[in-house]
Amino acid sequence: MNLVIKLAYGVAIAVLMVLTVVFAIRAAYEPPDQPRYGDPSRVYTRPTPQYEEDRQDYHRNVFLIAGLVGLGSMAAGVALAKRLDALRLGLILGGVATFIYSFSQAGEDIDDIGTTAILPVAAVGLVALLLLGYRRLAEGDESASQGS
Numbered sequence: 709m710n711l712v713i714k715l716a717y718g719v720a721i722a723v724l725m726v727l728t729v730v731f732a733i734r735a736a737y738e739p740p741d742q743p744r745y746g747d748p749s750r751v752y753t754r755p756t757p758q759y760e761e762d763r764q765d766y767h768r769n770v771f772l773i774a775g776l777v778g779l780g781s782m783a784a785g786v787a788l789a790k791r792l793d794a795l796r797l798g799l800i801l802g803g804v805a806t807f808i809y810s811f812s813q814a815g816e817d818i819d820d821i822g823t824t825a826i827l828p829v830a831a832v833g834l835v836a837l838l839l840l841g842y843r844r845l846a847e848g849d850e851s852a853s854q855g856s
């Protein structure tokens with residue numbers, strides 16, 4: 709497959725994967741409604757403690773869902789066979805973009821979500837990607853040295 713076609717295919721997979729994850733989360737899990745006050749011509753929004761808690765829970769859950777999907781996608785991309793390079797590229801790029809989306813959803817609540825949720829996801833993802841990547845790279849080195 710031509711390099712430009714492989715690259716375009718990988719980017720297309722990445723974009724469509726992120727869109728699928730974002731809209732699947734939105735369809736299955738709606739954010740909490742912000743309380744509204746005032747007459748219909750002038751609506752004021754004022755966060756309440758209950759709304760703040762619900763919003764933080766929502767952002768934490770979206771972070772975990774999207775983060776785990778992103779890490780899984782990156783791991784799958786690394787684990788695939790070399791002959792599927794375009795698909796691997798798409799899964800890795802899509803996983804990275806989905807992981808970035810998970811952090812953007814956490815937004816200002818990242819401190820309230822805390823390291824309790826973030827650290828294990830990041831650490832497990834890093835270890836898994838390092839192990840898979842090492843195994844893949846070691847296989848490539850062995851096959852290259854045996855082929856010469």
